[in-house]
Amino acid sequence: MPVDSHATIEVTAYQWVPPFVEGRIKDLRVRWALEEIGRPYREHLIGGIFEEKPSEYLADQPFGQVPVYKEDGLTLFESGAILLHIGEQDERLLPRDATRRGQAISWMIAALNSVEPTLQTLIVLSVAGAEQDWQGAAMDAARPFAEKRLAQLARALGDRKWLGGAFTVGDLVMIDVLRAVPAQMLAAHPNLTAYVERGTKRPAFERALKAQLAAYASNAPRDA
Numbered sequence: 001m002p003v004d005s006h007a008t009i010e011v012t013a014y015q016w017v018p019p020f021v022e023g024r025i026k027d028l029r030v031r032w033a034l035e036e037i038g039r040p041y042r043e044h045l046i047g048g049i050f051e052e053k054p055s056e057y058l059a060d061q062p063f064g065q066v067p068v069y070k071e072d073g074l075t076l077f078e079s080g081a082i083l084l085h086i087g088e089q090d091e092r093l094l095p096r097d098a099t100r101r102g103q104a105i106s107w108m109i110a111a112l113n114s115v116e117p118t119l120q121t122l123i124v125l126s127v128a129g130a131e132q133d134w135q136g137a138a139m140d141a142a143r144p145f146a147e148k149r150l151a152q153l154a155r156a157l158g159d160r161k162w163l164g165g166a167f168t169v170g171d172l173v174m175i176d177v178l179r180a181v182p183a184q185m186l187a188a189h190p191n192l193t194a195y196v197e198r199g200t201k202r203p204a205f206e207r208a209l210k211a212q213l214a215a216y217a218s219n220a221p222r223d224a
């Protein structure tokens with residue numbers, strides 16, 4: 001429901017990405033958060049992921065990435081900063097109570113800063129190292145860092161439903177980060193597998209994913 005061409009909030013997304021990253025682009029986090037609180041947004045589709053970004057776009061997002069978020073003259077980049085801003089507007093994503101709020105922010109930063117980098121290294125090596133004779137050794141060297149973070153996270157989550165008790169932006173980002181974990185690596189931690197399933201079964205997540213995929217479906221290049 002929240003995709004609405006007349007909405008005051010604007011979220012950038014790509015018109016097209018290669019199939020293997022469909023559903024994995026980070027505007028999804030922003031769409032998901034807005035779906036959770038029922039805030040409408042309009043999409044600003046900026047072309048293909050590999051296209052050079054125009055200077056006007058780089059003025060908003062210096063690294064030429066998505067997402068960018070605009071609302072009433074405010075322009076934000078970095079999904080974490082955007083989610084904090086959205087959370088400020090609704091305690092269903094960011095509790096007002098200082099302790100629970102601090103936990104939610106801590107888990108969100110942990111997802112972005114402690115867990116995601118270990119997984120990104122593996123992803124970069126799997127793409128950039130494809131068919132290179134050093135790939136296996138490089139991935140073997142990087143994998144223990146990701147495995148250690150997952151084990152630590154599994155221990156911290158324990159048998160709780162969400163990291164801070166109730167669902168927050170911390171869970172939203174952590175679950176999106178964990179979606180990139182290879183299935184057999186995640187399977188070592190049944191509680192993390194169940195956590196990701198719980199998050200991605202939320203109707204708001206399902207609507208956000210559907211909206212992102214719909215943008216690609218209507219804009220895919222003919223020769224793709």
Ligand SMILES: N[C@@H](CCC(=O)N[C@@H](CS)C(=O)NCC(=O)O)C(=O)O
Pocket residue numbers: 024025026027049063064065066067077078079080
């Ligand atoms: N730290 C940024 C990362 C954003 C990001 O990685 N965006 C990717 C798509 S998921 C992108 O636009 N990549 C294109 C590029 O780096 O040129 C955030 O969380 O917003």
